[in-house]
Amino acid sequence: GENVEQHPSTLSVQEGDSAVIKCTYSDSASNYFPWYKQELGKGPQLIIDIRSNVGEKKDQRIAVTLNKTAKHFSLHITETQPEDSAVYFCAASRGGNNRLAFGKGNQVVVIP
């Protein structure tokens, strides 16, 4: 099955700086790559996703890039704010179903 790995496990950044989280996946048939943000005591919240027919997608301060050849994708958060502090999960799937393979998550801490 699909195996998704996330690096680094913890990331601390100064407020206003950028944060980058990288994920690699193993299944070359995967074509859907969502990112979720999970705050303490809450369920994961979809923040951005990308499908294999595009290489980059941006939504305000958040962007995701995809390199299908290398089988990795990254989340970029610019101008970080304290409310960006959370655990971020990447995931991958073949599409056509809701069976997502998740990475283990990254704890992002934004230091005011």
Added chain:
Amino acid sequence: KAGVTQTPRYLIKTRGQQVTLSCSPISGHRSVSWYQQTPGQGLQFLFEYFSETQRNKGNFPGRFSGRQFSNSRSEMNVSTLELGDSALYLCASSREIGGELFFGEGSRLTVL
């Protein structure tokens, strides 16, 4: 618009008992998926339902089961509980299979 609602939010059971968790998807969403979240294994897919039919099943023992009703509401059941079943059980819904997944806040199960 109401989100995904899971009940109960917290519950404590003892080994050998069984438990039933309930999920009400977002209005209009016909697909419901269940995930188990633990510190060690992260987020793992349990099963997926669409139109009252199980479409996909993860690698969990037969003690884990689920169903979906005609109004798209879903329940999952775990029988003969083990200590290792202690986890946050997350329900997610989407409008169709393979669409954006929206998670509830989860049901936290503790097995003593």
